[in-house]
Structures are given as C-alpha cells and as structure tokens.
Amino acid sequence: MRETIDAVVAGHLCVDITPEFPSGSRTVGEIFRPGTLTNVGAATISTGGPVSNTALPMQRLGMNVKLMGKVADDAFGRAVLEIIRAEAPGAEAGMVVVPGEKTSYTIVIAPPGIDRIFLHCTGSNDTFGSEDVDLDVVRRARLFHFGYPPLMARTYANGGAELVKIFQGARSAGATTSLDLVYTDPAGPAGRADWTGILTRTLPHVDIFTPSVEELLFMLRRERFDDLAARAADSEMVALIDGDLLGELGGQCLSAGAAVVLIKCGYLGMYVRTAGRDRLEELGRGRPGETGQWADRELFTPAYKVEKVVSGAGAGDCAIAGFLTAFLRGLAIDDAMRIGAAVGAQNVTAADTVSGVKSWDETFRQIRGRPPRQEVTIALEGFQHDPVAEHYTGPHDGGRR
Numbered sequence: 001m002r003e004t005i006d007a008v009v010a011g012h013l014c015v016d017i018t019p020e021f022p023s024g025s026r027t028v029g030e031i032f033r034p035g036t037l038t039n040v041g042a043a044t045i046s047t048g049g050p051v052s053n054t055a056l057p058m059q060r061l062g063m064n065v066k067l068m069g070k071v072a073d074d075a076f077g078r079a080v081l082e083i084i085r086a087e088a089p090g091a092e093a094g095m096v097v098v099p100g101e102k103t104s105y106t107i108v109i110a111p112p113g114i115d116r117i118f119l120h121c122t123g124s125n126d127t128f129g130s131e132d133v134d135l136d137v138v139r140r141a142r143l144f145h146f147g148y149p150p151l152m153a154r155t156y157a158n159g160g161a162e163l164v165k166i167f168q169g170a171r172s173a174g175a176t177t178s179l180d181l182v183y184t185d186p187a188g189p190a191g192r193a194d195w196t197g198i199l200t201r202t203l204p205h206v207d208i209f210t211p212s213v214e215e216l217l218f219m220l221r222r223e224r225f226d227d228l229a230a231r232a233a234d235s236e237m238v239a240l241i242d243g244d245l246l247g248e249l250g251g252q253c254l255s256a257g258a259a260v261v262l263i264k265c266g267y268l269g270m271y272v273r274t275a276g277r278d279r280l281e282e283l284g285r286g287r288p289g290e291t292g293q294w295a296d297r298e299l300f301t302p303a304y305k306v307e308k309v310v311s312g313a314g315a316g317d318c319a320i321a322g323f324l325t326a327f328l329r330g331l332a333i334d335d336a337m338r339i340g341a342a343v344g345a346q347n348v349t350a351a352d353t354v355s356g357v358k359s360w361d362e363t364f365r366q367i368r369g370r371p372p373r374q375e376v377t378i379a380l381e382g383f384q385h386d387p388v389a390e391h392y393t394g395p396h397d398g399g400r401r
Helices: 055-060 073-088 122-128 153-170 195-205 213-220 223-232 241-257 315-328 333-347 360-367
Strands: 005-011 016-020 045-047 067-068 070-072 096-098 105-109 117-121 141-147 178-182 260-264 269-274 298-302 384-386 390-395
Touching: 005 055, 005 315, 016 073, 016 141, 045 073, 055 067, 055 073, 055 315, 070 073, 070 122, 105 213, 122 153, 141 315, 153 178, 153 195, 178 195, 195 213, 195 241, 213 223, 213 241, 213 260, 213 333, 241 260, 241 269, 260 315, 269 333, 298 333, 315 333, 333 360
Parallel strands: 005 067, 005 141, 016 105, 070 096, 141 178
Antiparallel strands: 016 045, 105 117, 260 269, 269 298, 298 390, 384 390
16 A cells, blocks of 8 residues: 655755854844854754755654755765654655765854844755656655745756746646745845746746745845835844735735745744635645635734744744645644644744644644734734634635625
C-alpha cells in the first residue's frame, strides 16, 4: 500500500546561526559600529527556509510531510540533514546532496525588541530547478508548497521560466499548489528582477499564495513600497498599511490567478482574500470538502499577544504551516486563520524556528481558550469587527452581501 502524503514542501533551505542577545542589548547601530565588540550568548544552530520552517511545524501538527531541498556535501549540509532527521525521520528522503557546491547559511541578528536582520548566503539554492522536484512523490501528495524563489537564482532567471515549470508540474500531478515569497536585497540580482512579470506568469498555476505585505509591495507596487519605506525610516513598514491597501493587493493576486491569498502582516496579524467557488473547485487533492465556506471571503485576523518574544525568525513560515495544516484538515477559513496566527505566535517564543511549535491538539486547545489578541492599530475602513469570531470581515467578504 502506497504511503499517503499530506504535503510536499520544496524550495529554499539553509542552516541558521542565531547568537543569543541578552535583554537590554545595544541598538543595532551600536552592535554594528566598526571597531567594537558585543558580548553575546550561545548560538542556536537550526535549519532555516520554508523547507524546514514550514515543513517541520506541519509535521509537529500531525501532517505527513516530505521535504525537497538542496544542500552540499559540506559541514553545513551535514548539519541540515542531521537536524531534519532528528525532527522528522524519513522526511529528508527527497533531499538532494550535491558535491562541489556550498550549503546556504544565514546569520540571524535578533536582539530582543528589534526586528531581525539576516546575513544570508544563497549557496546551493541557486541551482535548484524543476528536476529537483520528484513528481512521483508529488503525485501522492495532497499539497505542494514551494518557498522563497527570490533566494533561488535559477527559479527567477529568464522571467521565472523555471518557477513556472515547477508549478505546472505540480499542478499536472494533481496537488493543490502553494507559493511563499521572501524579501530580498533590492541591490542584488533578485531585487532587479521583473517580479511583476514573474508573478503574472506563475500565479495562474498557484492555488494558495502566502506572501508578506512588504514582499508584495516590493514586487507589485515598487513606488508605493519605496514611499512607505522612506516614511517608516527605522520603524516597521507594516505600521503604515491599511485595509484598502490589503484589499488592492489581494484583489490583484486573485485577478492574476491565485485562489486563496494569505498576506502576512507581521506583528499585526494576517489578511486573507479568496476567489469564487468555481475557482476553488480547481484546488486539486487538498481541496476542502465544502468549498463554499472558503469562497469569496475577506478577513483580517489580529495576531495573538506574546509575553516574551525570543526571536521572530521563521514566524511567517510557521504561521503558513498552521494555516495550511488547518486547510488540509478541512477546517473553516476563520479557524484556519486562528491556527495560523497561533502557530506564528508559538514560533517567536524560541530562539530557533521550530521548537516553539506545539502539537495540533495543544494548538487547537490554545485557540479555543481565546488568548488575548494584539490591538489593531491600522485603519480598516469598511471592515466590520466580529467579537465572537475575533476577526474583521472586509468589504469584499461574501458573507456580508
């Protein structure tokens, strides 16, 4: 009897090196001042990227997940495989190990109370291509999730032809498809790529699209991104967004072909907008049994409060893991948003990207306990607050018509 696979998670994978910063540390400017020394604690060595940060939390939440990433035959590559085997034995069977390349790594600078800074080497991710996706495995999976093409040079080269090929293959294999992005260096080759064109060609083959609002603005509304970045200065850009902007971005992604658009908004929460029932009927093997409750929805869910944030690295990936797991379990969209927000909040309580995540039963009990939410500090004009459901329904929500 062939093994049933809930999800294949493919794409970017690296090793994260996260030094511990004591409470009351200096500012980022002081830490990076030339000629100075900053005392830090022990370093946490963990895996990073969606192949780890989304797949392993899904495994903790009870999903049978297979990983497809690429590492080199070096010390970092061996460390990555060792961590994956310890967390999810057998899940690494789809990993590709290549000689003569360098495994990707990230140095995560995450002082308490300051948004994280990444020093990243893309390494062997840059050569990942469609041949690294085992479609025989994908044909047995309900969901195919791919993440971080901006950190994988081959996938965005030539107008994203390789990325399109990857998603065409996954769709033809019958899986529900999901795509996540990542912010990239504006001065680097990925930052200069035509992301509007790449997404226009890719999203017709994507069912669930899970970017952050900053990533979408950078790729689809560059002038607006630059304006908000200048206004934000040293603060976080998400504080300057509003419901109208989220609605515009969500609508643009639906028009490009996606069926479910989940936009991560950092410490504020998450926004989702979905297509009509006809499009949702095309979602592949992972499709919910009752698509009507997912059709024509627009919701904003505030984040859960966290008493002590240790590190925000991987929080978005973990939120996606919670949302996708709830989707595959057939939950309604409002519960999927709650689960996503809860798993994202669990993540930030640990220094690494996985160990804070709880089991499915623990997480479900957590949201049923109605833990406190973050205060909504952005304008949501036209949205209606539902105190029972603990979310805001947008003006495009079908349940309000």
